[in-house]
Amino acid sequence: MTSPSAQKLDGKALAQSTQSQLKQRVEELKLKQGRAPGLAVIIVGDDPASAVYVRNKEKACEKIGITSFGQHFPSNTTQAELEAKIATLNDDSRVDGILVQLPLPDHLDAIQALYKIAPEKDVDGLHPSNLGRLVRGEKGLRSCTPAGVMRLLASYQLSIASKKALVIGRSILVGKPLALMLLEANATVTTAHGKTPPEQLRELCQQADILCVAVGKPNLITADMVKPEAVVIDVGMNRIEDESGKKRLVGDVDFPQVAEVASYLTPVPGGVGPMTVTMLLENTVTSFEQRFL
């Protein structure tokens, strides 16, 4: 007996091939400009999810030849100190990309800090100018996670136009820009969030041809909620302790169950995460090229 089983959307493999192409662009830039692209990541405090991301990003930068300017600040850093650091990086000609790790400690205002990043160095695509460009359908630096999801869908040649897409989550980092990108690709897009009643969420899920989940709750999506043959994108990253007390990373989707219903499904790890890192590198290289070539 064969049971239906979803094809894995292999973000890790696509990330590797995309990064080897980026490496060549970096080599050419070094020859033409006499320096490597530079990426500065500002971290304030110690958020564990951010720590994973920063580690992976630094490894990837090293691999493809981007210079990292890591900046780790204590959790009692003030808004003024944070904004002064951003200003310094804006003026630093070795730095092509600036990213402020989110979430920031509660006493800091992320939205205000993001205004201070020079839009042409805003490799996370979170400055109002880049978010506005996305809304208007213009070119610009775009948020890495949604861009990575779109790239993954494209590489498997999954059609988006005229499909019903549901995005769960509405953060400016993931949910909102992802909904806008799916809309740009002509999906019929719905967004659900924390104020969507659970029964309504279930019904919307069951209708979705493309289901994107960016919430941060393990097993939020179970097999009974998924339309047969749907494409399921699991953005969630949750560090949990399993029955044997071992720490592991899971998404928001009950993977083994949903794999029996969906046609394509991203694993966690190995799905969206590596694509996020790759889009960050790509945005950094693009930012360098756009300012100097």
Ligand SMILES: NC(=O)C1=CN([C@@H]2O[C@H](COP(=O)(O)OP(=O)(O)OC[C@H]3O[C@@H](n4cnc5c(N)ncnc54)[C@H](OP(=O)(O)O)[C@@H]3O)[C@@H](O)[C@H]2O)C=CC1
């Ligand atoms: N794979 C990757 O590369 C990345 C993964 N992540 C992960 O993705 C997840 C989301 O990240 P992020 O967007 O930054 O998180 P936020 O916490 O900023 O946003 C979570 C969203 O989920 C909504 N939500 C909460 N509970 C429910 C529920 N029961 N039903 C429906 N919606 C709900 C919230 O609604 P409301 O607005 O009403 O509060 C909010 O819009 C996290 O697990 C994060 O770690 C994040 C970035 C990159």
Ligand SMILES: Nc1nc(=O)c2c([nH]1)NC[C@@H]1CN(c3ccc(C(=O)N[C@@H](CCC(=O)O)C(=O)O)cc3)C=[N+]21
């Ligand atoms: N301004 C800002 N931009 C972000 O994009 C951002 C952020 N802040 N804050 C934290 C979240 C989280 N995030 C991750 C991205 C990739 C992995 C990743 O590489 N995951 C791998 C491996 C994880 C592992 O095995 O430990 C995977 O899923 O396969 C993880 C987490 C980006 N974020």
Ligand SMILES: [Mg+2]
């Ligand atoms: Mg993943």
